[in-house]
Amino acid sequence: MCGIVGYVGFRDATDLLIEGLRRLEYRGYDSAGIAIHQGDRIECRKRAGRVQELEKLLESDPISGSVGIGHTRWATHGETTDVNSHPHVGGNGEVVIVHNGVIENYSTLRTKLQALGFVFRSQTDTEVVAHLLAHHVEEQLKLSDDAEGTEIYVRALEITISKLKGTYGIVAMFRDLPDVIIAARAGSPLVVGVGKGEYYVASDASPLVGYTDEVIYLQDHEMVVLTTTSIDLRHRDSGQLSPNIHTLDQVSTDTDLGDFEHYMLKEIFEQPQTIANAMRGRFNEDEATAVFGGLNLDPQQLRRIDRIVLTACGTSWHAGLVGEYLLEEFARVPTEVEYASELRYRNPPLEDNTMVFAITQSGETADTLAALRECKRKGHPTLAICNVVGSTIAREADGGIYLHAGPEVGVASTKAFTSQVTVLTLLALFFGRMRHLSYPAGKRMISRLKEMPEIIERTLKCNEVVEEISSRYSQFNNFLYLGRLYNFPVALEGALKLKEISYIHAEGYPAAEMKHGPIALVDEVTPSVFVIPRGGIYPKVMSNLEEVKARKGPVIAIACEGDTKVADLVDDVIFVPDVEDYLQPLVTSIPLQLLSYYIAVNRGCNVDRPRNLAKSVTVE
Numbered sequence: 001m002c003g004i005v006g007y008v009g010f011r012d013a014t015d016l017l018i019e020g021l022r023r024l025e026y027r028g029y030d031s032a033g034i035a036i037h038q039g040d041r042i043e044c045r046k047r048a049g050r051v052q053e054l055e056k057l058l059e060s061d062p063i064s065g066s067v068g069i070g071h072t073r074w075a076t077h078g079e080t081t082d083v084n085s086h087p088h089v090g091g092n093g094e095v096v097i098v099h100n101g102v103i104e105n106y107s108t109l110r111t112k113l114q115a116l117g118f119v120f121r122s123q124t125d126t127e128v129v130a131h132l133l134a135h136h137v138e139e140q141l142k143l144s145d146d147a148e149g150t151e152i153y154v155r156a157l158e159i160t161i162s163k164l165k166g167t168y169g170i171v172a173m174f175r176d177l178p179d180v181i182i183a184a185r186a187g188s189p190l191v192v193g194v195g196k197g198e199y200y201v202a203s204d205a206s207p208l209v210g211y212t213d214e215v216i217y218l219q220d221h222e223m224v225v226l227t228t229t230s231i232d233l234r235h236r237d238s239g240q241l242s243p244n245i246h247t248l249d250q251v252s253t254d255t256d257l258g259d260f261e262h263y264m265l266k267e268i269f270e271q272p273q274t275i276a277n278a279m280r281g282r283f284n285e286d287e288a289t290a291v292f293g294g295l296n297l298d299p300q301q302l303r304r305i306d307r308i309v310l311t312a313c314g315t316s317w318h319a320g321l322v323g324e325y326l327l328e329e330f331a332r333v334p335t336e337v338e339y340a341s342e343l344r345y346r347n348p349p350l351e352d353n354t355m356v357f358a359i360t361q362s363g364e365t366a367d368t369l370a371a372l373r374e375c376k377r378k379g380h381p382t383l384a385i386c387n388v389v390g391s392t393i394a395r396e397a398d399g400g401i402y403l404h405a406g407p408e409v410g411v412a413s414t415k416a417f418t419s420q421v422t423v424l425t426l427l428a429l430f431f432g433r434m435r436h437l438s439y440p441a442g443k444r445m446i447s448r449l450k451e452m453p454e455i456i457e458r459t460l461k462c463n464e465v466v467e468e469i470s471s472r473y474s475q476f477n478n479f480l481y482l483g484r485l486y487n488f489p490v491a492l493e494g495a496l497k498l499k500e501i502s503y504i505h506a507e508g509y510p511a512a513e514m515k516h517g518p519i520a521l522v523d524e525v526t527p528s529v530f531v532i533p534r535g536g537i538y539p540k541v542m543s544n545l546e547e548v549k550a551r552k553g554p555v556i557a558i559a560c561e562g563d564t565k566v567a568d569l570v571d572d573v574i575f576v577p578d579v580e581d582y583l584q585p586l587v588t589s590i591p592l593q594l595l596s597y598y599i600a601v602n603r604g605c606n607v608d609r610p611r612n613l614a615k616s617v618t619v620e
């Protein structure tokens with residue numbers, strides 16, 4: 001969480017930092033701030049709230065200069081106040097820093113620094129780093145005759161970070177070093193943009209787009225010293241390094257809202273296109289299979305895989321659950337889905353031929369990254385199913401598959417989910433055709449998949465009905481979401497969508513599990529959303545639905561077009577096209593996305609920026 005941007009060059013840093021923070025706001029929007037070097041001092045402006053609040057402050061109290069740093073915050077330590085906003089000042093203004101990550105030993109360090117006379121203004125862990133750095137600068141200056149030397153400040157930062165436990169991406173400026181910014185990373189991403197007579201640093205490449213396409217991805221324990229004319233990259237253990245410059249391609253900042261009121265709605269409506277993009281160029285019709293360019297494993301290695309682990313968080317984890325069902329049904333490969341936050345610390349026995357897929361929209365989720373690294377360390381081939389090109393997970397995995405869904409701006413993930421499910425369906429086809437799936441079955445899957453963009457277009461026609469239904473359900477405070485087999489993960493995902501953007505308590509369950517406890521919740525004011533398309537398990541889900549109706553629970557059903565049996569039984573029905581069981585999540589998830597969207601709008605919630613959340617969760 002938290003977005004960082006820094007600049008040293010010849011442009012007006014204020015405008016550039018503000019634009020960068022706007023692009024990084026998906027990482028946190030609790031507060032925003034910038035610091036600009038003014039020759040003999042560093043000036044900070046910061047405000048609780050969105051970047052636009054900071055802009056208002058800057059209108060009344062402007063600053064300008066050509067060296068600066070900025071930050072958009074997702075609060076970890078300390079409330080969302082002006083004072084807790086970044087940048088944070090160390091000592092008496094000698095040092096100013098921005099930080100992304102969590103300093104686990106901040107409390108011990110704070111006590112020590114207070115004993116040395118440092119006065120804390122905020123409750124953040126970051127201010128500890130700022131004061132610690134100021135302390136070591138002071139110490140190093142005492143030891144040296146050369147008060148101007150950059151090395152003193154580098155050394156001070158090295159000593160400071162050697163005392164930190166936790167994760168950080170830090171960018172620091174120093175009052176007495178007007179043309180320099182120094183960045184260091186361990187666990188939180190930082191990318192350096194290389195310009196002509198200027199350098200940029202940011203949490204991801206989005207603030208650099210339009211300024212430079214040459215980037216250096218900092219690795220853990222690297223530090224970079226940037227001036228207008230020089231870059232000095234070093235690693236904690238191996239010393240000075242020559243920078244590995246990559247060309248940035250395919251990063252899109254196309255985040256125009258068009259005619260839509262919110263990004264979430266826009267992204268829901270993009271799904272016919274994003275699902276088509278996830279499949280583009282990935283069919284081999286002659287062999288009735290799928291093809292992927294970036295797996296980086298030869299057919300022999302792939303054939304030896306006898307177990308798959310899918311690891312992810314949140315919505316991506318739900319996509320993983322659909323993937324488990326798909327891979328086991330079509331490829332007959334035993335598959336497990338692990339919460340990345342658990343897998344990173346668990347020690348499950350993973351046999352040699354286990355392949356690990358990290359599923360992630362952002363490619364920056366801290367837990368997913370840590371789980372991936374843990375599996376890699378143990379020698380397993382790791383692959384990423386990822387949306388953001390060039391993200392940390394995409395770069396660190398041995399290979400991967402991009403979603404090509406374009407930027408997902410709404411905090412609630414929608415189009416990324418259906419793209420992940422599409423890619424997992426292609427993977428099931430791919431592994432299936434290497435094993436037990438027949439040629440005709442492969443052919444049939446391909447033609448069904450190719451129909452999906454048009455079917456999703458048809459599914460979206462339920463929009464008006466969902467909007468109308470939502471007005472009757474917006475005042476309820478508890479919901480149950482129920483589905484079975486392929487629609488069980490859809491039920492979980494529907495419940496998550498409602499929780500996160502409308503702040504309504506919702507639980508997703510396999511429909512048949514309900515009678516083992518949750519049915520006790522059913523009453524006249526607890527609606528159940530049943531995902532009940534036709535298919536193998538339809539009569540069983542119907543019985544579960546009857547059980548809820550018998551207890552006077554209001555029911556909204558997601559059912560197949562023309563299903564009058566369900567329509568007659570329930571309070572409200574949303575019809576979707578009839579597709580084969582394994583394709584149902586692509587269709588049934590859409591009315592649930594719309595339902596949560598309209599309920600949140602009716603309740604006056606900030607749909608695209610729900611409270612307490614951030615788009616990219618880069619702390620554990």
Ligand code: F6R
Pocket residue numbers: 313314315316317359360361362363364365368411412413414496497500615616617
């Ligand atoms: C929910 C949502 C989150 C993310 C989760 C993982 O709508 O967006 O639950 O799915 O934080 O994020 P990624 O996929 O970026 O790893």
